[in-house]
Amino acid sequence: xxxxxxxxxxxxxxxxxxxxxxxxxxxxxxxxxxxxxxxxxxxxxxxxxxxxxxxxxxxxxxxxxxxxxxxxxxxxxxxxxxxxxxxxxxxxxxxxxxxxxxxxxxxxxxxxxxxxxxxxxxxxxxxxxxxxxxxxxxxxxxxxxxxxxxxxxxxxxxxxxxxxxxxxxxxxxxxxxxxxxxxxxxxxxxxxxxxxxxxxxxxxxxxxxxxxxxxxxxxxxxxxxxxxxxxxxxxxxxxxxxxxxxxxxxxxxxxxxxxxxxxxxxxxxxxxxxxxxxxxxxxxxxxxxxxxxxxxxxxxxxxxxxxxxxxxxxxxxxxxxxx
Amino acid sequence: xxxxxxxxxxxxxxxxxxxxxxxxxxxxxxxxxxxxxxxxxxxxxxxxxxxxxxxxxxxxxxxxxxxxxxxxxxxxxxxxxxxxxxxxxxxxxxxxxxxxxxxxxxxxxxxxxxxxxxxxxxxxxxxxxxxxxxxxxxxxxxxxxxxxxxxxxxxxxxxxxxxxxxxxxxxxxxxxxxxxxxxxxxxxxxxxxxxxxxxxxxxxxxxxxxxxxxxxxxxxxxxxxxxxxxxxxxxxxxxxxxxxxxxxxxxxxxxxxxxxxxxxxxxxxxxxxxxxxxxxxxxxxxxxxxxxxxxxxxxxxxxxxxxxxxxxxxxxxxxxxxxxxxxxxxxxxxxxxxxxxxxx
Numbered sequence: 001x002x003x004x005x006x007x008x009x010x011x012x013x014x015x016x017x018x019x020x021x022x023x024x025x026x027x028x029x030x031x032x033x034x035x036x037x038x039x040x041x042x043x044x045x046x047x048x049x050x051x052x053x054x055x056x057x058x059x060x061x062x063x064x065x066x067x068x069x070x071x072x073x074x075x076x077x078x079x080x081x082x083x084x085x086x087x088x089x090x091x092x093x094x095x096x097x098x099x100x101x102x103x104x105x106x107x108x109x110x111x112x113x114x115x116x117x118x119x120x121x122x123x124x125x126x127x128x129x130x131x132x133x134x135x136x137x138x139x140x141x142x143x144x145x146x147x148x149x150x151x152x153x154x155x156x157x158x159x160x161x162x163x164x165x166x167x168x169x170x171x172x173x174x175x176x177x178x179x180x181x182x183x184x185x186x187x188x189x190x191x192x193x194x195x196x197x198x199x200x201x202x203x204x205x206x207x208x209x210x211x212x213x214x215x216x217x218x219x220x221x222x223x224x225x226x227x228x229x230x231x232x233x234x235x236x237x238x239x240x241x242x243x244x245x246x247x248x249x250x251x252x253x254x255x256x257x258x259x260x261x262x263x264x265x266x267x268x269x270x271x272x273x274x275x276x277x278x279x280x281x282x283x284x285x286x287x288x289x290x291x292x293x294x295x296x297x298x299x300x301x302x303x304x305x306x307x308x309x310x311x312x313x314x315x316x317x318x319x320x321x322x323x
Numbered sequence: 324x325x326x327x328x329x330x331x332x333x334x335x336x337x338x339x340x341x342x343x344x345x346x347x348x349x350x351x352x353x354x355x356x357x358x359x360x361x362x363x364x365x366x367x368x369x370x371x372x373x374x375x376x377x378x379x380x381x382x383x384x385x386x387x388x389x390x391x392x393x394x395x396x397x398x399x400x401x402x403x404x405x406x407x408x409x410x411x412x413x414x415x416x417x418x419x420x421x422x423x424x425x426x427x428x429x430x431x432x433x434x435x436x437x438x439x440x441x442x443x444x445x446x447x448x449x450x451x452x453x454x455x456x457x458x459x460x461x462x463x464x465x466x467x468x469x470x471x472x473x474x475x476x477x478x479x480x481x482x483x484x485x486x487x488x489x490x491x492x493x494x495x496x497x498x499x500x501x502x503x504x505x506x507x508x509x510x511x512x513x514x515x516x517x518x519x520x521x522x523x524x525x526x527x528x529x530x531x532x533x534x535x536x537x538x539x540x541x542x543x544x545x546x547x548x549x550x551x552x553x554x555x556x557x558x559x560x561x562x563x564x565x566x567x568x569x570x571x572x573x574x575x576x577x578x579x580x581x582x583x584x585x586x587x588x589x590x591x592x593x594x595x596x597x598x599x600x601x602x603x604x605x606x607x608x609x610x611x612x613x614x615x616x617x618x619x620x621x622x623x624x625x626x627x628x629x630x631x632x633x634x635x636x637x638x639x640x641x642x643x644x645x646x647x648x649x650x651x652x653x654x655x656x657x658x659x660x661x662x663x664x665x666x667x
Contacts, residue, residue, distance in 0.1 A: 072519035073490070142537050171483040172542035173527045216552070256488035256528035257520075266524040277530055281390030281490035281516060 102190030113150020138252030237308030358392020358405035407492025485547030552647025
């Protein structure tokens with residue numbers, strides 16, 4: 001205690017902040033606050049702008065817009081249930097596939113399976129996937145993925161057609177090719193963020209696990225993965241958010257047909273594709289309706305992110321309380 | 324010292340660039356247009372060649388789509404626009420100072436198909452192809468298709484219909500034609516830039532002409548409607564369609580011209596060839612329009628626009644067949660030339 005008091009009175013070590021220190025501190029604080037509020041303001045403005053333009057459509061179509069299954073411009077009947085279903089279904093499928101491969105890849109690249117140089121090469125290649133434009137993915141899907149999975153899909157439909165997931169034949173574009181390409185598109189995001197999470201696991205924890213006699217796989221599955229779970233979960237939420245909003249590749253691969261089907265081979269539709277394809281030629285009557293659809297997509301994305309954050313904080317609290 | 328030299332070099336270059344820009348801005352007249360994507364390859368060739376000859380004019384055209392072009396035109400953000408669906412009377416009424424709509428070129432819409440073994444010359448009777456797009460005929464070996472094609476061995480394969488996912492002039496023309504020949508189509512999906520297609524997992528949609536073309540090419544058993552220009556570019560098989568006189572006609576520049584020759588152009592030059600007469604006429608052909616203001620900002624702009632039209636009507640028409648478009652019939656050319664005098 002005495003030492004502390006001495007330090008407080010000692011002139012060289014500490015003193016009241018000078019005017020410029022004070023000014024610096026305050027202005028930095030101000031700028032940081034401004035930036036933070038600016039981002040919140042942009043989100044608010046976006047919601048307000050879209051919501052405001054959607055008001056006429058919300059008044060006219062109410063909640064029936066969300067449960068209708070027809071989109072007929074000529075008869076002015078609009079419903080987006082197939083689009084909502086397609087958006088969620090394709091994103092979940094992509095998350096399941098992309099999440100599995102992304103996390104596996106992150107483990108493979110961080111847990112000393114490869115020499116450091118080779119791991120760096122792999123990491124660069126995976127990151128490169130993020131740089132490929134969406135349209136290129138779309139064409140790759142049409143010309144490579146669809147012909148590749150066609151025989152498999154036909155066989156599954158012929159042999160296991162009674163399972164709802166395989167109940168239709170693949171005509172070309174459809175949920176499965178769309179989800180496969182989407183999975184590859186979200187892979188770099190999931191792999192990169194998961195790698196960061198895994199690398200942040202303190203080396204001591206790993207050493208302790210080995211010290212207790214755990215095998216490599218026991219250490220990875222029972223110690224390292226749970227420790228990094230909050231970060232990995234964050235990676236999955238990010239990937240899911242990216243999948244929800246992906247547009248061009250899906251517009252080219254999903255078939256854009258208003259179908260409500262569990263079948264992986266059936267064509268479907270997504271909200272982002274609907275918006276992208278209808279905006280350029282939308283008339284004055286349709287713009288509020290498309291804005292309504294955009295609002296729904298925005299709210300779905302917000303909800304997913306919020307639920308994700310909630311689960312993440314819950315799980316990390318559990319971790320800390322020693323469960 | 325070296326660094327300074329480099330900086331001064333950059334400065335000199337920049338100053339020069341700037342002055343060149345200034346000079347050209349003084350002399351060159353910039354015209355902007357937007358609209359239909361279907362005639363874009365042809366129009367951009369026209370404008371490039373025109374600017375080579377007329378060094379004082381520079382024309383930019385953005386292929387945003389017919390609907391967007393009409394909107395830009397009404398809002399006066401462009402000097403001209405282009406549309407496959409012309410303009411509705413209420414849209415024309417919104418244009419201050421009056422609009423002049425001129426058909427500048429024409430095209431055909433073909434039914435492209437993909438069958439194992441690539442059989443050529445599939446014939447589709449006029450009561451059959453509307454039913455395919457209504458989802459009533461679902462197999463390639465349906466007796467109604469087979470009986471029209473005794474020479475072809477058609478497979479037991481489901482028909483996958485590929486349609487446009489975005490709203491488009493191509494869909495507008497195609498669905499108008501189907502409405503004209505099939506009462507059931509008219510009652511059901513009807514005609515428009517987008518329609519409500521039958522709900523079936525064998526109907527898929529792809530964006531733009533290239534998207535539909537690629538999907539048809541990659542899907543065995545697919546059928547889809549695309550512009551002739553895209554079909555010959557991608558070398559897909561095109562069906563012969565039965566016209567009003569009962570003859571099966573292959574899509575080509577000649578059969579398209581035969582269809583357009585039957586068009587009766589009214590005063591406003593908006594005419595649709597929904598179901599042309601004539602033995603050699605291919606059934607689905609259409610004009611595509613450029614939209615101009617009667618009153619332009621300056622007389623110079625109006626003059627350049629009239630020159631562009633004249634170029635399009637003379638030299639421009641010679642380019643059309645090579646690029647998959649149909650040259651305008653002579654009576655249409657003279658009618659357009661006369662109407663272009665209204666652009667002032």
